[in-house]
């Protein structure tokens with residue numbers, strides 16, 4: 813029988829490397845910015861600091877980091893609440909990245925597990941993630957973690 817980690821935010825023993833999974837703090841902004849660049853969304857520390865402070869103050873979403881024993885932040889996930897008229901409220905993974913030197917060690921799985929835990933305790937029945945079609949390894953990762961493909965969409969945008 814599978815053992816479910818009752819507190820994925822604090823147990824450092826599940827991944828092959830010792831990481832602490834915790835809520836992001838303002839002082840993580842520089843590391844989060846570097847990792848955002850690896851994800852393909854370059855941002856300055858100051859830009860990230862402003863965005864992170866807004867997230868932390870609103871307290872409606874959750875920014876979670878993976879911290880190594882030496883204090884270095886090596887990954888982050890942002891899970892947000894979404895509301896709709898056409899479905900019950902859902903949670904959505906709005907960003908996930910692990911340092912490219914630390915991938916394949918189970919850290920992404922730990923972060924995703926913490927996001928799922930956050931969604932569960934906040935009464936979201938489902939977590940979704942939009943992932944660019946070119947991120948094929950990430951798709952394998954999500955499927956391995958139990959996510960099912962729902963549909964392929966076209967993303968539109970217009971500046972205000």
Ligand SMILES: CC(C)(COP(=O)(O)OP(=O)(O)OC[C@H]1O[C@@H](n2cnc3c(N)ncnc32)[C@H](O)[C@@H]1OP(=O)(O)O)[C@@H](O)C(=O)NCCC(=O)NCCS
Pocket residue numbers: 850851907908909910911914915916917918919920921922941942943944947949950952953956
């Ligand atoms: C996807 C990602 C977050 C997974 O984190 P991780 O710590 O490497 O994940 P885990 O160690 O828990 O699981 C490894 C699995 O992730 C997937 N994976 C995706 N990219 C990988 C990479 N560069 N290196 C190793 N595994 C990768 C594979 O399916 C791998 O399984 P495998 O070892 O059987 O091949 C991480 O690889 C990453 O940051 N990728 C680039 C950014 C990205 O695509 N983010 C998702 C946006 S939707």
